[in-house]
Amino acid sequence: xxxxxxxxxxxxxxxxxxxxxxxxxxxxxxxxxxxxxxxxxxxxxxxxxxxxxxxxxxxxxxxxxxxxxxxxxxxxxxxxxxxxxxxxxxxxxxxxxxxxxxxxxxxxxxxxxxxxxxxxxxxxxxxxxxxxxxxxxxxxxxxxxxxxxxxxxxxxxxxxxxxxxxxxxxxxxxxxxxxxxxxxxxxxxxxxxxxxxxxxxxxxxxxxxxxxxxxxxxxxxxxxxxxxxxxxxxxxxxxxxxxxxxxxxxxxxxxxxxxxxxxxxxxxxxxxxxxxxxxxxxxxxxxxxxxxxxxxxxxxxxxxxxxxxxxxxxxxxxxxxxxxxxxxxxxxxxxxxxxxxxxxxxxxxxxxxxxxxxxxxxxxxxxxxxxxxxx
Ligand code: COA
Numbered sequence: 107x108x109x110x111x112x113x114x115x116x117x118x119x120x121x122x123x124x125x126x127x128x129x130x131x132x133x134x135x136x137x138x139x140x141x142x143x144x145x146x147x148x149x150x151x152x153x154x155x156x157x158x159x160x161x162x163x164x165x166x167x168x169x170x171x172x173x174x175x176x177x178x179x180x181x182x183x184x185x186x187x188x189x190x191x192x193x194x195x196x197x198x199x200x201x202x203x204x205x206x207x208x209x210x211x212x213x214x215x216x217x218x219x220x221x222x223x224x225x226x227x228x229x230x231x232x233x234x235x236x237x238x239x240x241x242x243x244x245x246x247x248x249x250x251x252x253x254x255x256x257x258x259x260x261x262x263x264x265x266x267x268x269x270x271x272x273x274x275x276x277x278x279x280x281x282x283x284x285x286x287x288x289x290x291x292x293x294x295x296x297x298x299x300x301x302x303x304x305x306x307x308x309x310x311x312x313x314x315x316x317x318x319x320x321x322x323x324x325x326x327x328x329x330x331x332x333x334x335x336x337x338x339x340x341x342x343x344x345x346x347x348x349x350x351x352x353x354x355x356x357x358x359x360x361x362x363x364x365x366x367x368x369x370x371x372x373x374x375x376x377x378x379x380x381x382x383x384x385x386x387x388x389x390x391x392x393x394x395x396x397x398x399x400x401x402x403x404x405x406x407x408x409x410x411x412x413x414x415x416x417x418x419x420x421x422x423x424x425x426x427x428x429x430x431x432x433x434x435x436x437x438x439x440x441x442x443x444x445x446x447x448x449x450x451x452x453x454x455x456x457x458x459x460x461x462x463x464x465x466x467x468x469x470x471x472x473x474x475x476x477x478x479x480x481x
Contacts, residue, residue, distance in 0.1 A: 110276045112476060113324035114216030114315040115448040116209035117441075118289075122178035123434070126171060126305060129182070130161045133304050136184035140299075159301035169408025173308030173436035175293040176201070187298040189291075202235045202289045203244045205311045210249060210285060213313040218323040219283060225253030226281035228271055230264030230288055232439040232467075233295045237349060245287065253281060261343070262404055262466025263335075264288060264440035265312065269462075269474050270333040272316040282321060286314040288440040295345060297364040306406075307365070308436035312444035319479070326452070326481030331459070334387040335472045342375065343367040343467035367467075376465050377410055381417025383471045384461055388418075391475055393459065395419050398475075400460035402450065405432035405442030414463075440464065454478050 137156045147153035164170055175181055180190035191201055206229075214221060229242035234257045242255035260267040265288045272284035292307035319329065347363040388395060395418045403411045408430060415423040429450035431442070438445060443464045454460065455478065462474040 109319040112328040114213040116212030116313040118209040118311040132182045164305040209313040217315040221249035224251035226284040227255035228268040230268035263464040263470035266464040266472025310438040312441040328476040331475040399458040401428040402446040404464040
């Protein structure tokens with residue numbers, strides 16, 4: 107059997123960070139203005155007054171304290187509530203491609219490779235900034251990589267789904283050195299106007315290098331013991347933004363063309379689904395949950411992660427078993443579980459195993475079981 111390994115990861119974290127207090131201050135002002143502007147309809151009963159956010163609620167409900175964003179000024183401007191991003195011309199590198207470069211450099215340095223060694227790039231993200239040409243192909247050109255590149259979107263599971271695609275490509279021989287890149291500018295698709303959603307997301311980009319074990323030169327290597335993906339249709343996390351919008355007969359509510367969710371339903375339905383998925387995956391690999399030293403879980407909600415890990419282990423995990431990065435990053439969509447892996451893996455000993463697991467819109471669940479084999 108062809109053994110595939112992860113030989114490097116990289117992370118780009120934007121400079122701007124927004125605390126819950128800052129976010130709540132700006133949305134409170136915007137809410138008061140909106141309610142005043144719609145006072146007559148609210149009084150008539152044709153519109154509901156918007157409720158202001160509460161700072162304490164955010165940490166209690168989610169475990170989030172702050173988030174990084176590509177542009178803080180625009181998000182915090184109560185008259186705008188979304189980032190200010192420059193419009194770039196065709197001869198400039200796009201912003202989504204640009205944010206990947208520091209993370210690619212870090213990941214390739216860990217892997218002991220140059221960009222020219224890369225012959226496949228998969229960009230997996232919840233939102234890709236244009237229809238085509240693929241951002242992945244733009245990155246391929248920018249770094250001087252060969253081979254092929256494409257974009258794909260499975261929402262928060264885009265990283266694990268692209269890792270499986272990379273592993274399959276390595277096993278079949280259609281690639282030798284694959285970069286899986288997850289550039290998430292979630293701040294441009296989040297709904298900062300409603301208190302139920304404004305605190306959820308943050309921006310970041312992760313990169314994972316995968317290759318066959320026989321080609322690897324990295325000082326630290328993680329064998330991919332198995333990958334398992336699953337999907338089940340649900341409308342509970344949805345974003346109707348797309349190229350059809352301008353042709354649709356009825357104009358959509360602006361809140362439909364950004365992120366929206368039924369948070370409680372997602373919580374109730376996804377947690378058992380993910381626990382069962384991980385248990386099944388481990389069983390297929392003839393591994394007991396007790397043999398798993400670490401769970402690098404998707405970072406959306408602290409209670410959700412505790413419940414999922416409890417469903418696998420039979421007890422609530424501590425933070426060394428299921429590390430948390432969402433306190434400072436919030437939900438970075440597909441990048442979350444890879445950030446957790448990137449920041450919390452060096453202390454594992456040779457032979458120790460872990461699970462990288464994502465879940466999100468679709469619904470979609472992906473798990474990657476890894477073992478430290480070198481380092
Ligand atoms: N400040 C104050 N109140 C808020 C608030 C805020 N920032 N956000 C929501 N509320 C209110 C709601 O409006 C609601 O009020 P109501 O009872 O008057 O309608 C109340 O708090 C409870 O809201 P609810 O959505 O039921 O809270 P929750 O405990 O389920 O927590 C989430 C909300 C989003 C944190 C939680 O459901 C969750 O994390 N779900 C997992 C889904 C997820 O994160 N998906 C992301 C993609 S993977």
